[in-house]
Every structure is written in C-alpha cells, then in structure tokens.
Amino acid sequence: MSEHLVALRCETVVRTVDGAQRAYVDLPVDRTLWEARGGEFREGLRWKAQEELRHFIAKKTGVLPEREEFPGLPVWVEYPNQCTVEYVGGPADGQWMVFRQAEPPPVAQAPQPTDFTLALGGDCPPSPMDVLVYHPLPDEHGFHRRSHDGAWLYEWRP
Known part of the structure; x- marks a missing residue:
C-alpha cells in the first residue's frame, strides 16, 4: 500500500x-x-x-x-508499514506499542518496569535489559484477536 x-x-x-x-x-x-x-x-x-x-x-x-x-x-x-499492539495482563497491561511493520510480530516485548525504591534501599534493581514477553491472544475461533479500535491483542503468560 x-x-x-x-x-x-x-x-x-x-x-x-x-x-x-x-x-x-x-x-x-x-x-x-x-x-x-x-x-x-x-x-x-x-x-x-x-x-x-x-x-x-x-x-x-x-x-x-x-x-x-x-x-x-x-x-x-x-496505516502502511505500521501495526499497533495492546498488552493484556501482567505489568504492561493496557499499554500500547507501535511496531514499524505491516504485520503483527510473533511475540511482542515490553520493557520490564523498574522499581526505583529498590535502588534507593541499596538493593540492585532489575537490569534495564529485562523485558516482558507477550503472546498473541486468540479469539474463540483461534484467530489473533484485535481490540475494538484495531490494535492486535497480546497476553502475558507468566
């Protein structure tokens, strides 16, 4: 397109x-x-x-x-060469990510939130490289589900 x-x-x-x-x-x-x-x-x-x-x-x-x-x-x-992903569940629940590709990715990664109170208390916070992995959320027919506004839905599986 x-x-x-x-x-x-x-x-x-x-x-x-x-x-x-x-x-x-x-x-x-x-x-x-x-x-x-x-x-x-x-x-x-x-x-x-x-x-x-x-x-x-x-x-x-x-x-x-x-x-x-x-x-x-x-x-x-x-939009051409762009798709939006909405995260469902887990620490990134409700957040959105725009990918610069036409098709949704096989898995979507979200940054792991950092608890800065750990750093202030002397404990080592998680590495900024830690990511959360979200997987496509299927609908009742097994197809990749989308939200009402078109975002691809990805679920967190702990």
Whole structure:
C-alpha cells in the first residue's frame, strides 16, 4: 500500500462449509483526506467498509447477511508499514506499542518496569535489559484477536 493511502479495515468471522474463516475488506482512502476531514465523511467511509464486507461475505457464502448485523462491527485504520499492539495482563497491561511493520510480530516485548525504591534501599534493581514477553491472544475461533479500535491483542503468560 502506498504511504499516501490508509486502509479502512472491517473484519469478522464467518462460518462456511469449511468451518470458521476470517473475512475482511480493506477500503483504500487517501491519507490526507482521512486526516483532514472528520464527522460525516469518516462515518460514510466506515459504513462503506461495512457494506463491502457484507457483499464479500455474500460472495463467499452465497448468503447476504442482514444489514442490522453490521453497524456494530468495528472499522479501524490500517496505516502502511505500521501495526499497533495492546498488552493484556501482567505489568504492561493496557499499554500500547507501535511496531514499524505491516504485520503483527510473533511475540511482542515490553520493557520490564523498574522499581526505583529498590535502588534507593541499596538493593540492585532489575537490569534495564529485562523485558516482558507477550503472546498473541486468540479469539474463540483461534484467530489473533484485535481490540475494538484495531490494535492486535497480546497476553502475558507468566
């Protein structure tokens, strides 16, 4: 994707004869327009992405889903060569990290928080090289889960 474009992504899981499959559409939008305009313009494009997904699912399954099922589906912005990770659980719970790559990493690392009271008490604080390792959080179908605003979710496993 060009650096002058962003993609509005809408996705869901559909059941087919082959089992559950992830279905998504990426609607390309001029980045300058997206960042300069708001309100009705953005809402109209979000609606368009949801409609594109409805028709994609109909093509894949042979059944057009009801429109009422789609307003709740999230639509988020995918920037070229960038993905956002949200940490779930552990010391980095709720923190975000932006990675300069289009696809999410196999594991995500977060810096280990340092307790400076240990240093003041004479004990040696943990090394700044200590990191927390977070793993992709799967959804009920085994796909990598995303938050409502599109961040990839990674869970801490002690």
